[in-house]
Amino acid sequence: MRVVVLVKQVPDTWSPKRLRPGDFLLDRAAADGVVNELDTYAVEEALRIKEKHDDTTVIALTMGPPPAVEVVRKALQMGADEGVHVVDDALAGSDAMVSSLVLAAAIERIGFDLVITGVESTDARMGVLPAMLAERLGAAQATLAAEVKVDGREISVRRLAGGREFDVVAPLPAVVSVVEKINEPRYPSFKGIMAAKSKPLTTLSAADLGLDSNRVGLAGSATEVVAAEERSAERARVVIHDEGDAAARIVEFLASRKLL
Amino acid sequence: MHVERELPSEEARELLEVVADLARRELLPRAADDEAAGRFPREIFRLLGEVGLLGLPYPAEYGGGAQPAVVYEQVLEELSRAWLTVGLGLSVHLLACYPLATFGTTEQKSRWLPEMIGGRTLGAYSLSEPDAGSDAAALRTRAEFDGAHYRLRGTKAWTTHGGHADFYTVLARTADDPDHGISCFLVPGNAEGLRFAPPEHKMGLRASPTAGISFDDVELEPERRIGAEGEGLRIALAALDVGRLGIAACATGLAQAALDAAVEYAGERWQFGHRIREFQGVGFLLADMAAAVASARATYLAAARAADTGRRITRDAAIAKLVCTDTAMRVTTNAVQILGGAGYVEDHPVERYFREAKALQIVEGTNQIQRVVIARQIAGADAATI
Ligand SMILES: Cc1cc2nc3c(=O)[nH]c(=O)nc-3n(C[C@H](O)[C@H](O)[C@H](O)COP(=O)(O)OP(=O)(O)OC[C@H]3O[C@@H](n4cnc5c(N)ncnc54)[C@H](O)[C@@H]3O)c2cc1C
Numbered sequence: 001m002r003v004v005v006l007v008k009q010v011p012d013t014w015s016p017k018r019l020r021p022g023d024f025l026l027d028r029a030a031a032d033g034v035v036n037e038l039d040t041y042a043v044e045e046a047l048r049i050k051e052k053h054d055d056t057t058v059i060a061l062t063m064g065p066p067p068a069v070e071v072v073r074k075a076l077q078m079g080a081d082e083g084v085h086v087v088d089d090a091l092a093g094s095d096a097m098v099s100s101l102v103l104a105a106a107i108e109r110i111g112f113d114l115v116i117t118g119v120e121s122t123d124a125r126m127g128v129l130p131a132m133l134a135e136r137l138g139a140a141q142a143t144l145a146a147e148v149k150v151d152g153r154e155i156s157v158r159r160l161a162g163g164r165e166f167d168v169v170a171p172l173p174a175v176v177s178v179v180e181k182i183n184e185p186r187y188p189s190f191k192g193i194m195a196a197k198s199k200p201l202t203t204l205s206a207a208d209l210g211l212d213s214n215r216v217g218l219a220g221s222a223t224e225v226v227a228a229e230e231r232s233a234e235r236a237r238v239v240i241h242d243e244g245d246a247a248a249r250i251v252e253f254l255a256s257r258k259l260l
Numbered sequence: 261m262h263v264e265r266e267l268p269s270e271e272a273r274e275l276l277e278v279v280a281d282l283a284r285r286e287l288l289p290r291a292a293d294d295e296a297a298g299r300f301p302r303e304i305f306r307l308l309g310e311v312g313l314l315g316l317p318y319p320a321e322y323g324g325g326a327q328p329a330v331v332y333e334q335v336l337e338e339l340s341r342a343w344l345t346v347g348l349g350l351s352v353h354l355l356a357c358y359p360l361a362t363f364g365t366t367e368q369k370s371r372w373l374p375e376m377i378g379g380r381t382l383g384a385y386s387l388s389e390p391d392a393g394s395d396a397a398a399l400r401t402r403a404e405f406d407g408a409h410y411r412l413r414g415t416k417a418w419t420t421h422g423g424h425a426d427f428y429t430v431l432a433r434t435a436d437d438p439d440h441g442i443s444c445f446l447v448p449g450n451a452e453g454l455r456f457a458p459p460e461h462k463m464g465l466r467a468s469p470t471a472g473i474s475f476d477d478v479e480l481e482p483e484r485r486i487g488a489e490g491e492g493l494r495i496a497l498a499a500l501d502v503g504r505l506g507i508a509a510c511a512t513g514l515a516q517a518a519l520d521a522a523v524e525y526a527g528e529r530w531q532f533g534h535r536i537r538e539f540q541g542v543g544f545l546l547a548d549m550a551a552a553v554a555s556a557r558a559t560y561l562a563a564a565r566a567a568d569t570g571r572r573i574t575r576d577a578a579i580a581k582l583v584c585t586d587t588a589m590r591v592t593t594n595a596v597q598i599l600g601g602a603g604y605v606e607d608h609p610v611e612r613y614f615r616e617a618k619a620l621q622i623v624e625g626t627n628q629i630q631r632v633v634i635a636r637q638i639a640g641a642d643a644a645t646i
Pocket of ligand 1: 352384385386387388392393394395417418419420421462465470619622623624625626627628629632
C-alpha cells in the first residue's frame with residue numbers, strides 16, 4: 001500500500017504573522033518556518049498504518065519554497081520512507097484551488113492508495129484542501145477522522161464533525177484528513193534522524209508535473225487579495241461566553257498571551 | 261532567549277532541535293507542579309528513551325548513539341533549562357552506565373549494556389554513605405565473596421533515583437586495603453535484600469527522588485563485578501569525571517533558565533515610568549548574568565572537547581563543575597533579586613531555580629572537593645586519593 005502524507009511548512013505558530021505589503025502574500029521570511037503541527041498527526045497516523053500493514057510505503061509530500069524541505073525531512077525523521085518536495089518559483093502565491101491541482105498531480109505521479117492530511121494548516125486555515133484533492137484524484141474522501149482503520153481495500157473512518165461522530169466506510173483509494181484527537185505524534189528519535197539522511201528525497205518542478213507556469217502560482221489563482229489591514233487592538237478583543245467552562249478558557253487565553 | 265550552539269554535525273543540530281521542542285512541550289508545562297508535589301516523572305525518561313537520549317554517548321553496536329560529549333552535554337543543558345530534575349536524572353543515568361560501558365568485558369557489555377542504554381530502563385549510581393560523603397574512599401558497604409557469589413551488606417545514602425531505578429552501579433568494599441579495597445558492582449533494582457529508605461525531603465529537586473539504600477545480604481553472581489577486584493575506586497573516580505561534566509552542563513542550563521526569566525521580567529516590569537531593565541543597576545546585573553552563563557557554557561564545552569579527544573579530564577571536569585555550579589548559584593540568586601518580591605514567591609520559577617542551584621554545588625563532590633581536586637592536579641600530585 002502506498003500512503004502519501006501531506007506536510008506543510010508554516011510560520012511558527014508562536015510568532016506573529018504578517019502579510020507582505022503590495023501582494024498581500026504571507027511574509028514567510030518574517031517568522032521561522034515550522035512543520036504545520038496538525039500535519040504531524042497525519043504523519044503519525046500514516047506510520048501507525050505502516051506498522052500494522054506490511055508492504056506499506058509512506059511518502060511525505062510538500063509543496064513550498066526551498067526551506068520547506070525541512071518539513072519533509074522531519075517526516076522522514078519520524079519514520080516516513082520517502083520524501084517529495086514540489087518546489088518552483090512559479091508556484092508562489094498559489095491559492096487552495098491551484099495548490100490542490102499541483103498536489104494532485106504530484107500524488108498521481110507518486111502513486112497512492114491512501115492520502116492523509118491534517119485538518120488544516122495553521123497559516124491559511126481554510127481546511128478545504130483534502131476535499132479538493134479527493135475530487136481531483138477521483139478518490140473517496142473522509143475528512144475530520146478521529147480514527148482510521150484499513151482493512152484490505154477498504155477504509156473505515158470515525159469522523160468527528162459538528163460535535164458528532166459518524167462512522168463511514170469507503171473503498172481505497174481515499175483521502176483522509178485527521179483531527180488532533182486521533183493520536184499522539186512521536187518525536188523523531190536520534191536513530192530516525194540518522195536514518196533520514198539516506199532516505200530518497202525527490203524534488204519536482206511544475207514542469208515535471210506537466211503544469212504550465214500560467215496555470216499555477218499567482219497567475220493561475222482565482223483568488224486575489226485586494227486589500228488587507230492590520231488587526232487593531234480593539235478588534236482583537238475576545239469575548240468568552242460561559243458554557244460552563246469559562247474559567248478554564250479564560251486561564252487558557254491568559255496563558256496563551258503569557259499573562260499567567 | 262535563543263542560545264547559539266556549537267555543534268559538530270547536521271544530525272547533532274537536528275537532535276538539539278528535537279530536544280528543545282520536547283523540553284518546551286513535555287517538560288516546561290509540568291515542571292513547577294511536579295516539583296511542588298514531589299512527583300518523579302518516570303514516564304518522561306521513557307520518552308527520552310524512545311528518542312534515544314538514554315544511550316547517546318555509548319557505542320552504536322550496543323544500541324547507543326555514539327555521540328561526542330560536545331553533543332550530549334548540550335542535550336543535558338537543554339533539558340535542565342526546562343527542568344533540572346530531568347537533566348540531572350539523565351546525567352545520573354549516563355553516569356551509572358559509564359563503568360560497565362568503559363570497564364566491562366565484551367561479555368558483560370553484550371549481556372547488560374543494550375538494555376541499560378536502550379531507553380526502557382533507568383540507572384542509579386550509589387557511592388555515598390552516611391559516613392562516607394566527601395571522603396568516599398571511607399565507604400563501608402561490604403561485598404563478601406562466598407566462593408560462588410558476592411554478598412552485599414551495608415548502607416548507602418543519597419542515591420538519586422533510589423527506589424525507582426532498574427539498576428544500580430554500586431561501590432562496595434571487598435578488602436580493607438586503603439588503595440585497592442573497593443570494587444564496582446552492577447546490582448539489579450529487583451535484587452532480593454535491597455531495601456530503600458523513604459525519599460529525602462529536600463530543599464529543591466523534590467521531583468527527583470534521593471534515597472538511602474540498605475543491602476541486606478544481596479546476592480550477586482560474580483559476573484556482576486565490573487573491573488577487577490580492588491579497581492572500584494579508580495572506576496568510580498573516572499566515572500565522576502564524566503558525571504561532574506554532566507553536572508556542569510545541567511548547571512549551565514539552570515543558569516540560562518534563570519537568566520531568561522530575569523530578562524523577560526525586567527522587560528515587562530515598570531517602575532518610576534520605566535521598564536526596570538532600563539535602570540543601569542538592573543541592566544548591568546543582567547549583563548553580568550549573561551556573561552557568566554556564556555563563560556560557564558564555554559568552560560564546560562572546553563572540558564567536553566577535551567573528553568572527546570579521549571584524554572583524562574579530571575582537572576577540566578572539576579573546573580567545569582566548580583565554575584558552572586557557582587555560576588548557577590550566583591545567577592539564580594540575582595534572578596530572584598531582579599524579580600523583587602515576585603522572585604520570592606512560587607508564582608515565578610526563579611525561587612525554585614535558586615533552591616535547585618544549591619544542590620549542584622554539593623552533588624558529585626562539593627565545590628570544596630572540586631577545589632581540592634584542582635589544587636592537587638595543578639600540584640601534579642596523584643588525585644586518586646580523593
Ligand atoms: C540532591 C542530592 C543527590 C545526590 N545524589 C547522589 C547519588 O546519586 N549518588 C551518590 O553516591 N551520592 C549522591 N549524593 C551525595 C553527594 O555526593 C554528597 O552529599 C557529597 O559528596 C557530599 O558529601 P556529604 O553530604 O557527606 O558532606 P560532607 O562530606 O560531610 O561535607 C560537609 C562539608 O565539609 C566540607 N568538606 C569535607 N571534606 C573537606 C575537605 N577535605 N576540604 C574542604 N572541605 C571539606 C564539604 O565541602 C561540605 O561543605 C547526592 C546528594 C544530594 C544532596
